[in-house]
Amino acid sequence: MDKKVKNLVVGCGLSGTVIANKIATELKEPVLIIDSKEHIAGTCYDYKDSSGITVHKYGPHIFRTNSKEVWDYLSQYTDWYPFMHNVLGIVDGIEIPIPFNLISLHKVFPKPLADKIEIKLLQEFGYNKKVPILELKKTNDEDLHYLAEYIYEKVFLGYTLKQWGLSPEELDPSVTGSVPVYISKDCRYFQEKYQGIPRNGYTKMFERLLENPLIEIKLKTRYEDIKDTISYERLFYTGAIEEFFNYKHGKLPYRSLDIKIEKFACEKFQNAPVVNYPENYDFTRIAEYKYFLSEHSNVSIVSFEYPEGFEEGKNERIYPILNQETQKIYNLYQQEAQALQNTYFLGRLGAYRYYDMNRTILGAFETFAKIKG
Numbered sequence: 230m231d232k233k234v235k236n237l238v239v240g241c242g243l244s245g246t247v248i249a250n251k252i253a254t255e256l257k258e259p260v261l262i263i264d265s266k267e268h269i270a271g272t273c274y275d276y277k278d279s280s281g282i283t284v285h286k287y288g289p290h291i292f293r294t295n296s297k298e299v300w301d302y303l304s305q306y307t308d309w310y311p312f313m314h315n316v317l318g319i320v321d322g323i324e325i326p327i328p329f330n331l332i333s334l335h336k337v338f339p340k341p342l343a344d345k346i347e348i349k350l351l352q353e354f355g356y357n358k359k360v361p362i363l364e365l366k367k368t369n370d371e372d373l374h375y376l377a378e379y380i381y382e383k384v385f386l387g388y389t390l391k392q393w394g395l396s397p398e399e400l401d402p403s404v405t406g407s408v409p410v411y412i413s414k415d416c417r418y419f420q421e422k423y424q425g426i427p428r429n430g431y432t433k434m435f436e437r438l439l440e441n442p443l444i445e446i447k448l449k450t451r452y453e454d455i456k457d458t459i460s461y462e463r464l465f466y467t468g469a470i471e472e473f474f475n476y477k478h479g480k481l482p483y484r485s486l487d488i489k490i491e492k493f494a495c496e497k498f499q500n501a502p503v504v505n506y507p508e509n510y511d512f513t514r515i516a517e518y519k520y521f522l523s524e525h526s527n528v529s530i531v532s533f534e535y536p537e538g539f540e541e542g543k544n545e546r547i548y549p550i551l552n553q554e555t556q557k558i559y560n561l562y563q564q565e566a567q568a569l570q571n572t573y574f575l576g577r578l579g580a581y582r583y584y585d586m587n588r589t590i591l592g593a594f595e596t597f598a599k600i601k602g
């Protein structure tokens with residue numbers, strides 16, 4: 230063995246960075262953190278373009294949490310730009326708030342019809358309720374049925390087919406039915422208590438989380454390439470669990486994204502930070518980056534998201550394709566993982582789940598609690 234370390238963390242994304250930070254600051258133990266990428270921050274990585282606009286390389290990231298513990302923890306390493314996300318969707322050529330709410334209702338339907346449906350929604354379910362369209366269909370009311378069909382067809386179906394590359398028949402009805410109508414005028418995309426964007430960007434926040442003499446970082450380093458030359462007391466692995474076990478139980482499928490970033494010679498490209506395109510084009514959505522930190526420039530930078538299948542070496546693992554079959558395969562890997570001593574799998578790729586940043590941080594806290602004892 231060439232090198233001996235106390236703690237080896239594979240992956241310098243959010244989960245790897247948080248566990249490294251906790252070990253260094255609270256246990257005061259040394260940590261080596263490696264990443265195959267040429268930058269820190271994993272999927273949260275952002276950078277400042279020459280125009281002064283902060284761009285999220287892997288797609289738009291908005292931080293939100295209901296956990297004061299998580300918010301206070303990150304707030305030690307960043308100031309926040311208070312940002313409440315809002316999303317528009319182009320439906321029948323009209324911009325409407327997403328999720329579909331009372332404002333969307335009045336934008337797409339003529340006033341008499343919108344008024345009639347609004348009254349029925351309020352009478353049947355009350356104000357400030359999120360009602361799955363499956364629930365709407367269960368009522369005996371033909372207008373509410375019509376609304377459910379409309380949302381399904383115009384807002385949900387096209388977007389989901391593009392996102393998952395499926396035909397309508399392949400869609401699980403439970404997913405379809407959970408799409409809500411929000412009986413509210415609340416146009417925030419998220420309702421969590423704490424929402425924001427790190428004021429100097431995510432990458433700067435990560436730099437500060439990792440700023441500790443006990444943390445050593447090695448980029449452009451794959452675990453597979455160094456594992457035979459290094460020994461450790463504990464391993465924290467935030468890469469794909471199936472890759473760690475050399476795919477012995479088979480591959481776990483993912484959807485990926487081809488994110489095309491473009492600069493336009495205009496001050497404002499669109500009317501919201503994110504605009505969804507359920508009906509037109511092959512991309513699902515466009516994000517415009519200057520919104521997130523209210524940055525000013527006479528150009529604007531946007532990203533187009535084209536969903537595609539995951540292919541090793543070509544693109545990133547983004548959305549796990551969860552079904553009974555893949556869950557069974559994952560469980561086999563998880564059993565193997567649990568049998569290993571002093572080895573911890575964490576993060577979205579260790580859990581084969583779509584985790585938002587809040588869930589990712591809580592996962593790292595849970596792992597840390599295990600080793601802290």
Ligand SMILES: Cc1cc2nc3c(=O)[nH]c(=O)nc-3n(C[C@H](O)[C@H](O)[C@H](O)COP(=O)(O)OP(=O)(O)OC[C@H]3O[C@@H](n4cnc5c(N)ncnc54)[C@H](O)[C@@H]3O)c2cc1C
Nearest residue numbers: 240242243244265271272288290291452468576577585586
């Ligand atoms: C398009 C998109 C938009 C999102 N938007 C939001 C949002 O608005 N709000 C929100 O809360 N969350 C959002 N998320 C989720 C957020 O990105 C994740 O919660 C978070 O990045 C997960 O961190 P992680 O450390 O688990 O994974 P990652 O960030 O993927 O980090 C894993 C790291 O491990 C490295 N690695 C893997 N295998 C190896 C290996 N064998 N050797 C060396 N290094 C390895 C990888 O290079 C990577 O850097 C979004 C995700 C995507 C994809």
